[in-house]
Amino acid sequence: MTAETSTARGASRRTSNGRKRSTRARNRPEMVQLLTPEGERVEHPDYALDPTPEELRGLYRDMVLTRRFDAEATTLQRQGELGLWPSELGQEAAQIGSGRALREDDYVFPTYREHGVAWCRGVDPTSLLGMFRGVNHGGWDPNEHNFHLYTIVIGSQTLHATGYAMGVAKDGADAAVVAYFGDGASSQGDVAEAFTFAAVYNAPVIFFCQNNQWAISEPTERQSRVPIYQRAQGYGFPGVRVDGNDVLAVLAVTRAATEHVRTGQGPMLVEAFTYRMGAHTTNDDPTRYRDKEELEAWEAKDPLLRMRRLLEQEKLADDDYFAELERESDALARRVRETIRTMPDPDSMSIFENVYADGHALVDEERAQYAAYLASFADHEEGR
Numbered sequence: 001m002t003a004e005t006s007t008a009r010g011a012s013r014r015t016s017n018g019r020k021r022s023t024r025a026r027n028r029p030e031m032v033q034l035l036t037p038e039g040e041r042v043e044h045p046d047y048a049l050d051p052t053p054e055e056l057r058g059l060y061r062d063m064v065l066t067r068r069f070d071a072e073a074t075t076l077q078r079q080g081e082l083g084l085w086p087s088e089l090g091q092e093a094a095q096i097g098s099g100r101a102l103r104e105d106d107y108v109f110p111t112y113r114e115h116g117v118a119w120c121r122g123v124d125p126t127s128l129l130g131m132f133r134g135v136n137h138g139g140w141d142p143n144e145h146n147f148h149l150y151t152i153v154i155g156s157q158t159l160h161a162t163g164y165a166m167g168v169a170k171d172g173a174d175a176a177v178v179a180y181f182g183d184g185a186s187s188q189g190d191v192a193e194a195f196t197f198a199a200v201y202n203a204p205v206i207f208f209c210q211n212n213q214w215a216i217s218e219p220t221e222r223q224s225r226v227p228i229y230q231r232a233q234g235y236g237f238p239g240v241r242v243d244g245n246d247v248l249a250v251l252a253v254t255r256a257a258t259e260h261v262r263t264g265q266g267p268m269l270v271e272a273f274t275y276r277m278g279a280h281t282t283n284d285d286p287t288r289y290r291d292k293e294e295l296e297a298w299e300a301k302d303p304l305l306r307m308r309r310l311l312e313q314e315k316l317a318d319d320d321y322f323a324e325l326e327r328e329s330d331a332l333a334r335r336v337r338e339t340i341r342t343m344p345d346p347d348s349m350s351i352f353e354n355v356y357a358d359g360h361a362l363v364d365e366e367r368a369q370y371a372a373y374l375a376s377f378a379d380h381e382e383g384r
């Protein structure tokens with residue numbers, strides 16, 4: 001047998017550090033993809049998926065409705081109904097694919113942008129708006145949906161998820177815990193600490209990084225010198241990069257990751273390689289730091305567009321299906337508008353409640369000062 005024949009059959013070669021690596025492993029694509037931007041199905045040796053036509057239509061419906069909700073929330077912020085809104089535009093496949101891979105008893109720790117995952121966990125979309133309107137700290141019961149409240153502090157939820165996962169392991173349960181974070185958060189010390197604790201304690205947690213290429217105005221190359229998924233190697237657990245605009249690949253990879261952590265193999269890092277097509281939040285202007293050509297290139301990889309192409313090419317959905325889905329999205333938008341405009345304002349003085357279990361002199365002093373401040377506006381109005 002010649003050297004060439006041996007290599008062709010997958011024989012091992014030594015890497016620079018003397019370890020053996022098979023040709024098959026070296027030839028595998030770095031990023032898992034099951035659906036091309038043109039809407040064509042492709043195979044991957046490690047991540048097989050055989051969804052039914054109903055499941056394919058369901059995934060597309062999820063992405064369409066969450067995008068419509070997101071667009072409506074952005075419009076409401078522009079109209080002054082919300083103080084701020086972080087759009088998920090372009091990241092629907094990463095969120096729906098991963099969210100639909102989870103079981104009911106799995107627990108999710110989101111950032112502030114996981115509107116699609118919230119949809120998959122049964123959280124009413126209108127419940128996401130209260131915090132951004134300033135009327136509550138989160139409008140849903142985390143334990144009812146196994147979906148924690150949104151986390152504004154960058155990266156801290158990875159530690160919360162790791163601690164929770166350690167508890168799951170001690171209880172002997174086989175639930176998976178998922179911590180969502182962005183590429184910018186991967187530079188936070190909290191994330192590094194979470195990786196360390198999860199690895200040492202073999203916690204059943206999936207670290208799901210949505211690499212949308214921009215940490216506000218900082219590109220990914222200023223966050224890491226290697227692909228983010230490769231960071232897991234330094235902590236002793238596996239990492240994988242998946243096409244984050246391919247809902248089928250994200251679904252398959254996340255399912256595999258949940259099986260990995262459920263069976264006591266420790267944590268896993270999933271990097272969903274996607275793109276934030278909108279602004280970081282409604283306070284941001286992305287035209288100041290990224291090129292129009294870059295946005296256009298990623299728009300061609302739109303997760304909804306490629307899924308619709310698949311449905312049409314495979315004749316899995318007809319015009320009636322798309323028309324009905326459009327009517328459903330219009331109805332969702334109307335309900336969101338009606339809900340936000342009828343949402344009651346909170347009591348201004350309630351900000352001082354639940355700070356301490358008992359009374360506190362400083363809080364009492366600040367409460368009195370704020371009450372006097374609010375009263376001054378009433379006095380001004382009376383004097384006009």
